[in-house]
Amino acid sequence: MTSPTGALTLRPHIAHWAEAGVPLAATLLGGTEDPRQNMVEILDAAIAALPDGVEHIRTRWDAGYFAAALAQACIERGVSFAIGAKRTRPLMAAATHAPDDAWVPAIGMEHTEIAVIGYLPGTWPEDAGIRCIARRTRIPVEMIPTARARKRRTIPAAQLTLALDGLVDAVYGYSFILTDIDLTDPEDAPEDERGLALAEVEYWYRHRTDIEALNKDAKHGTALRHLPSANRAVNTVWMHAALLGCAIAAWTQELASTDHGNGRGRFTVTRFRREIIRTPARLIRQSRTILLRLPPGGHLLEIVLPRLQALPDPSG
Template sequence: LDGLAETDWTDATDMDGAQVAVADYRPDWWPTATRLLIRRVRLAPEQVSADPRSRRRRTLHPDQRALPISELTTADAVYGYSFIMTNLDVSTPEQAAAVEHWYRHRTQIENIFRDSKLGAALRHLPSGYPQVNKAWMWGALLAVSIAGWLHQLTATPGPGGRLAGWGVRDGQAMIATLRHRLIRVPARLVRHAGALKLRLPPGHYLLDEVLARIRRLPATS
């Protein structure tokens, strides 16, 4: 990082506040064509946890990582860094941005499979029969799709009109979190003023919001 100048950074593709650069660093034991691609994302101090075990805090520059939160707020800029080893062509800033964008989407796909393992029981196939395992797999992937639809129902427009779903991880809460906040919710179905109403316990505003958005969807024939 110390060998990079501000002019070496170029804006990342489809990621607000992010920039990419290619470092000259390459140990002798790396394959000849390997390059080090670096992405940095500008963070607000309140986005950084005081817990040194925090994943985001561990992405800060070592000098900033050592600072207490009170001093971090006075820094000119706070960045989180990610490093990618690649043998793809990153010889120009445009190529570097395109390669980083490609790797980022690969990571998103891997996160979906990780979420399906942790939240939709895809980590274990239950049978010795391929047909049973195939049905199990499709059920897990259907659960992932339903989670995506729930994010759409709770989404809010961001910069440029892009929708951000509910929760942390840039608006992509894990399936287990959505299950806890939307599905495993105790409620009472009561009749009031001649109409049925679903009464939720205090604090479950997300389910209220989802139900309201479902009711506003246009009717289909």
């Protein structure tokens, strides 16, 4: 696929294991190709890459993957899902007509509420317990985004017209999720925790943006932002090599306990390469012992290497 200037435009689509912070599967598509064309293949590849013992899988998908086929594939594989829904007129109408008592506060977002609304696209499975979560954020008129801003598209056209005509002092921006995850509160939940299960699922889905940091790390740390060839096969090999570098950096830090132990708090690939891989050193012999002598000053390698050496031999 080429741009108007003749440049090759390709875009990697990557499935990450969020808790571990490592890539599981990826494919390289043209910049204008529909990412939904091989989303089931990516799902299967990601599932196959997970280690044994993972009891339940929950997946988060952007609205670019909004499709009934993906939902059906997840259901058939016993995988829970939350998929961003496109803002269609029927969906916007369903949200704007939701009763006031259906809305509960969102976690960690000011002036934002969430609710379960009665909407399911016609081609989606009706007997799979799929629910639609709507999120609305109050936006004062003076803070309405400019016409070119993506956020402006979250505001229903009727509300936007009233606001621009000076007839209302605030509007709501909406976003939507379709999920088969249980949103039911426990029967003994106190009144002040009503809707907590719903809020927790929406909060979990919203933080899929953590993955954007991993994608950024791959672009800047392992050169995924610059594909070197006009040949897609060559670029695909380059992409997998870049993601392998990300995985090596992530697992090394996991094994050496230099992170928080939950896929967070890690060095970027750039820092990992600079302070561990590219640390100058030399081997010396002293009293029949081989030593690795590092240059003066503190080095991460002094912490990482002994911890890696202390790990049990995987061969037994």
